[in-house]
Amino acid sequence: MSVRNLKALFRPQSVTVIGATTEPKAAGSVVMRNLLQADFAGPIMPVTADHNSVGGVLAYPDVASLPQAPDLALICTPAATIPGIIHALGEKGARAACIMTPALHHFHTEDGRTQLEAAKEAAKAHGIRLLGPNSMGMLVPGIKLNASIAPENALPGKIAFVSQSGALCTTVLDWACAKGIGFSHFIHLGDSCDVGFGDVLDYLGSDPHTRAILLYMETIDQRRNFMSAARAAARNKPLLVIKAGRSADGALAASSHTGALAGSDLVFDAAIRRAGMLRVQDIEEIFGAVETLARSxxxxxxxxxxxxxxxxxxxxxxxxxxxxxxxxxxxxxxxxxxxxxxxxxxxxxxxxxxxxxxxxxxxxxxxxxxxxxxxxxxxxxxxxxxxxxxxxxxxxxxxxxxxxxxxxxxxxxxxxxxxxxxxxxxxxxxxxxPTFETPRAAVQGYLHLLQYRRNQELLMETPASAAVDFIADTAQARRIVSAALGRGDSMLTEAEAKGVLAAYGIPIVETRIAHNPAEASRIAKELGGDVALKILSPDIVHKSDVGGVVLNLDGPFEVEKAAHAMLERVKTTFPDARIEGFTVQHMVVRKPGTLELIVGVATDPIFGPVILFGQGGVAVEVIGDRAVALPPLNLNLAAELVKRTRVSRLLKGYRGRPPANVDALHGTLIKVSQLIIDIPEIAELDINPLRCGAEGVLALDAAIKVAPAKPAEERLAIRPYPAELEEVFVMTDGRPVTLRPIRPEDEPNHHVLVSKLTPEDIRFRFFGLVHELPHTEMARLTQIDYDREMAFIGELSNGDGSHETLGVVRTITDPDNEAAEFAVVVRSDLKGSGLGKRLLVKMIEYCRSRGTGKIVGQVLRDNIRMLKFIEHLGFKQVKIVDGDIVEVEYDLATPMVTSPEPPEAA
The missing domain is CATH 3.40.50.261 (Succinyl-CoA synthetase domains)
Known part of the structure; x- marks a missing residue:
């Protein structure tokens, strides 16, 4: 993902049309006509060897003959010519191109590469950004640019429309013109070989000419980049999405209940919600929603x-x-x-x-x-x-x-x-x-406001104190998973699956394994009381479907008899299944008000692992009461996931039945979230049923599917909390301080930190007098995207279990990872403690490890102590901004400076 050269693509100063022609319906003719009729102010340079001029404009025989390097090239030539044209554009100095030609991946070069691969390699070699191929182009009415083959021009406005469908582009354009709706940008991505949704969202998210962004999506790649860009843009302006393909055809392959329930459209909804965007279903609704969000x-x-x-x-x-x-x-x-x-x-x-x-x-x-x-x-x-x-x-x-x-x-x-x-x-x-023509449209607009507010709250939320405090036995869980993979099994046994859950502090029913009916009888006698008997097979996930579950068995004789009958049933219904024996466990008495729930994990082909919650039991697919969320989860996100189901109302208690222990339920969801972060080999997970009542939760049955792990970067849509960056630092007064990445739940202590800064330190940090930061601003500082931002805090643990934030250093990195802007502050009474230096050095080390080019920042000119402090570490003053602000820079390619200790200024 990158915004490099996107200004040349979307706000060019000059344009060349390669493959320009006088044939009326050819792409090269239509795009020339659109450019000229829109009155684009910059040079328009047609390239063709067939005509001396096109549309009354002097034409050039090839790219090399152009009088200047164009910002933007519009390519309308056959597929075989395009890699060479892009190379020539690079030699000329062009920075962006839109390929309107379709199907480059169907044609091959002499060395066996597709023309698309060859074009991308040529563009990469010269730093050229590519829109398309198979793009109808773009319209930017504010600069009178119609660089497209659209049948009509767009009106100027403040809305950006970005689409993967050319047909929908022309439909929306026709609809919007009739309604008098204008655009800041109108962009058809085409096949997105280079510029995709993430790049465009990064560009438009900070574009001052764009008030809202509308997306028509069919699919995405680079899930983490998309989520990062969407979350960043959604903080600045409304993002609305139409997603094609809501049918069940895109559902996940189902080897578990969760896989069957967590269809891809449900997952997409969860991603949109987590990113703070709003999903709508059709064209008219999307513009109605923009009207509401923009005016309300x-x-x-x-x-x-x-x-x-x-x-x-x-x-x-x-x-x-x-x-x-x-x-x-x-x-x-x-x-x-x-x-x-x-x-x-x-x-x-x-x-x-x-x-x-x-x-x-x-x-x-x-x-x-x-x-x-x-x-x-x-x-x-x-x-x-x-x-x-x-x-x-x-x-x-x-x-x-x-x-x-x-x-x-x-x-x-x-x-x-x-x-x-x-x-x-x-x-x-x-x-x-905001005004509407019908009651339904008005109510729909109001509901859009509600949903958008809820989605934005997920971006700005501050969790309460954690309801769970557990230390996972990750090593034990890994041993169980590795053993199964070593055997060549893709499914853990029930006992193994419960062992993994127990390693993460999730209460389970004791489950013992019997290899034959006689051993099952003996175990039942040892356990005493009623027991449940289940078939043990790596090939059978849904045991009840094949007669592999018998409940409420009383005594050893009944257990042995049931085991023999079970073997016969399973051999009849599933003759090829490998039978390894049985599991025997105590029957758990279901108390009044106890509910059967499902908690699961599935792996979506686009967004990776997702967590599912809903009403459980054997009819879970029929009931269909479920919601999904993207990991990682914290307390608020877990609670929000539960609230999106119908069964959540039963959890509150009803008709004299006590409310369920939702803290225990939320804790279980957080533990499952951490489990799939820690153990990337887990592809699917089912806890069904998970009993939940006033006394807490209990996992009665569990199934886990495993597969060799992929790199974490390819797996999770949202980067989880990077616990590996935690360390302990001892200040000069001997007190140990934990240095760690910031978390959303640090907001209350961040308010306390600001309150303990002197007025001078506040002015130096915020370039003005700030008495108190509002929740929205503090949430932005504490709920960060670890893929693009980093903030390390120094946290002191007090003897009473409370914690204090003593200082913080933060950086925000541009999408190209070229520069990270930093800020650092330490509590005013801790100058000279060494904390400020260690925080800033830690950030320098972190940015260097990510391959960031440089760290930049701005310091007030009269903040002499800070200037001396950062110069000691290797920062250079590069220029003066607005007379009283010094811009500083640290080249991360240089080694760390070690000179005599400076005054502690941070």
Missing amino acids: RPMKGSRLAVLTNGGGIGVIAADDLADGGGELADLPLDVLEKLEAFLPPNWSRGNPIDIVGDADGARYAKTLQALLDCKCIDAVLVMYAPNAISDPAEVAEAVIKVFKDKPRANIMTCWAGNAMVAKARKLFSDAGV
């Missing part, structure tokens, strides 16, 4: 009030809200009394608030004001049904006045109808008030 205020809650002059449309909105999982606000008594004082006698006295058909602007405004003053209401949907008594425009103007007087309120409008309300809708649009 941030949502703080989910309680909606519906204000209407027509009971019918109000009820429709309420029904749509209920269908979408929304919540109508309960009107408190004081609000009802306030409304009763001025509304007509026949108003609805409830929510929806029907203020009767003859309501004028004054009645609407007074009612809306009362609703916005209520702390039990988070948003108001104002609706209007046209009639012969009131004026829709006059009512709209009254609502707009309230909207402007309440800048923090969330108000949405729906003026139902067409011609009679057209003027009112335009008034709303001009005033920046």
Whole structure:
């Protein structure tokens, strides 16, 4: 992933069209016509040996003849010519190219490479970025660039649209032009041989001309790069996604319940949610969602009030809200009394608030004001049904006045109808008030706001104190997995699978192995009481499906008899299965209120390992109540995963049954997350059923599928907490401090750290007086993407079990890994402790290990101690910015400087 030369691709100063022609319907003719008709201000240089000019513009016979190096080349020539053309462009000094020719991978060079491979090698040798092949090009209306074969030009706007489908591009463009919707960028990725979603998101995420980004996706590669880029861009502006292929055809191969349940579309939803984006289902919905997100205020809650002059449309909105999982606000008594004082006698006295058909602007405004003053209401949907008594425009103007007087309120409008309300809708649009044509569209817009807020909270969340504190026996789990792989088995036995769970602190039922019916009888006698008997076979995952489970067996005789019968059944239903014996375990009495759940792991072909949770039991696929999430999980993410299922409501207790121990459940999910991070050989995992009640959790059955491990970088979509970077440092006063990467749960201690800085240190660190950082900003500092950012904290453990953050150093690395921008601060009373130096040295070592080119930063000119401190470590002053800021730089190719100890400034 890289943004290198993307400015030349998307904001070029000059363009060449290679394969330009006068043939009306040829790509080289269409793209020339589009460039000229759009009035692109820079040079347009057609390249063709067949014509002296194209579209009235002087043509050149080849790339070498061009009068200057073009920023962007649009290539419309046959596949066999393209590698040579890219080499010539590189020799000329071009920096970006869009290949419009399709199917380069179907044609081969004389040495056996595909033309696509040859083109990519030529581009890499010269640092040229490639869009396509098979791309219809791009449109950037803000610079009057139509470098495409699109049938019409795009209007200027603040929305970027990026698509893998050329057909959808033309459809969206036609739809948007008719609706008057404009774009900052309109990009067709084509086959994405070089520039993909991750690169474009990195570019557009920091583009000041883009307010929101819309994606049409069919598939992705480089999952971790995509997730990193998406999470970074989603912090800056709304990202909305249409994903093709929602059917079951893309489901995972199922050798376990989890594999059957965790279909690829469900996994994609989980990835979108984790990245802080919003998924929508069609073109009209995506633009409606952009309108809502761009114009509405941030949502703080989910309680909606519906204000209407027509009971019918109000009820429709309420029904749509209920269908979408929304919540109508309960009107408190004081609000009802306030409304009763001025509304007509026949108003609805409830929510929806029907203020009767003859309501004028004054009645609407007074009612809306009362609703916005209520702390039990988070948003108001104002609706209007046209009639012969009131004026829709006059009512709209009254609502707009309230909207402007309440800048923090969330108000949405729906003026139902067409011609009679057209003027009112335009008034709303001009005033920046979200407005919709139908109740369903309005409610859908509101639900978009809710879902987007929830997804953003996953980016900004701060976990509570961990509900689990366990030390995993990772070595034991590895030994069990390695033994199975050594035997050539892909499935662990039930006893082995439970052994792996036990190594990670997950409660299990004691399970003993019997190799024959007689031994099963003896074990049953030793255990005493009722037992469960299960077949033991590496080839049978779902034992109950083949008659391989018998429960509530009382006594040795019953066990031996059941074992013989089980062997006969299994041999009949699954004759080729290898039978290694039986497992025998105590029957666990199910207490009232105890639920059977499933916790599992599957490996998605795109996003890698995913964690599944839902209602379990033998009918788990039929029930279909499940949710998935990407690891790693923390406490908040585990809780959010559980809340997305129907069974979560039963976990709260009902009809006198006590609530389940959800802390134990969340802890189990976190342990499973850590297990698949630590043991990459685990491809699938099932804990089904996982009993969960007031007393905690218990794994009754388990299955684990294993395979030789792939490198971690290829496996996880999100880089987990890098525990290997932890170390202990002893300060000059003798106190040991843990140096470790920052975690989201460090936010409270980070607030304390800032509060203990002197005003001077705050000014030096934040370039101004900052009394307190808001949660959103502090979350950005503590919940980081370890693939792109790093922050090491110095943490002191107190004798009472509490911890203090004493200092922090952080870097943010550009997508090309060329430069990392640093900042460092240590608590003001710890100057001279050596902590600041060790933190910064640790960061230098880390950046060097990642192959980063340099570390850069900015220091106030009067921060003399800091300047001396970093110069001692090898930083150089490179320039003065804005008169009072010094830009400094450390070349990571140079060895670490060791000179006399400097003043401790960090």
